Amino acid sequence: MSLSAHKLSWSAGGASILHGVSLGVRPGELLGIIGPNGSGKTSLMSLLAGIRRPQSGEVLLSGQPLHGLARREVARRIALVEQQAETAERITARQAVELGRTPHLGAFSPWSGKDDIIVDQALEEVAMTGLAGRLWHTLSGGERQRLHIARALAQQPEILLLDEPTNHLDIGHQIGLLHLVHRQNLTVVAALHDLNHAAMFCDRVALMQAGRIEAIGPPAEVLTAARIQSVFGVTAEVVRDGTGGCFIRYRHPDLPAPRPGWIAAAS
């Protein structure tokens, strides 16, 4: 199952926000969308999910224009976990996850034992089985975030779109969640802020700046010290790990300027 964007342009509030964005996510791939605040990551995710329509360009789901598909069909095939996702307060954790089954239910396919099993598995995947009976408003931000992921997994989509999925999570749960997402047999697009997490888990990353894709490719190719400096304004050293991967070490802004050649050597 593939998802691709072709020359997407989108404006809102009189401002042009995305300018001719094209990218494709390959079946089974985890594609990270990275970029500074306001660069257009959330806007792009909402167009990929079909929540918003571009003023020009189109999104194709396995070759079919997304806007030509019924909303319910899209919901069966694409799950989106939004950055500021909220859920009605008087429901339990389990009920929040059960909502993921909605696109699969109908007059001829009522709730069944199979749906219970899928919900149980999703709760277990995010280690929330023990809190399944708790009311939503009593849960912490991180617990709620894990339930949003569980709801998306229960939806059993072909494509999973995650907008900053590690928000509110401690480092253990951040790594755990990205590992969980990575090992699903799913095509995933995830907007991420942590460049090291992107480098660790993404097959490819798309770096956005001011509504455009600045670079796209394997993390070790896209994440150079020069790009991190020009796009994020941060001095960093990119350390190659010898297996094709990399990690990023940031430099404190108060430290003296690096020696000549330091960035070049690290990029």
Ligand SMILES: Nc1ncnc2c1ncn2[C@@H]1O[C@H](COP(=O)(O)OP(=O)(O)OP(=O)(O)O)[C@@H](O)[C@H]1O
């Ligand atoms: N509905 C809207 N009306 C006006 N401006 C908007 C609207 N939605 C987004 N924008 C603007 O578009 C730009 C891109 O926003 P977007 O949320 O896509 O960025 P982002 O990369 O996800 O940012 P962040 O990392 O802060 O979440 C921002 O300048 C934002 O203020």
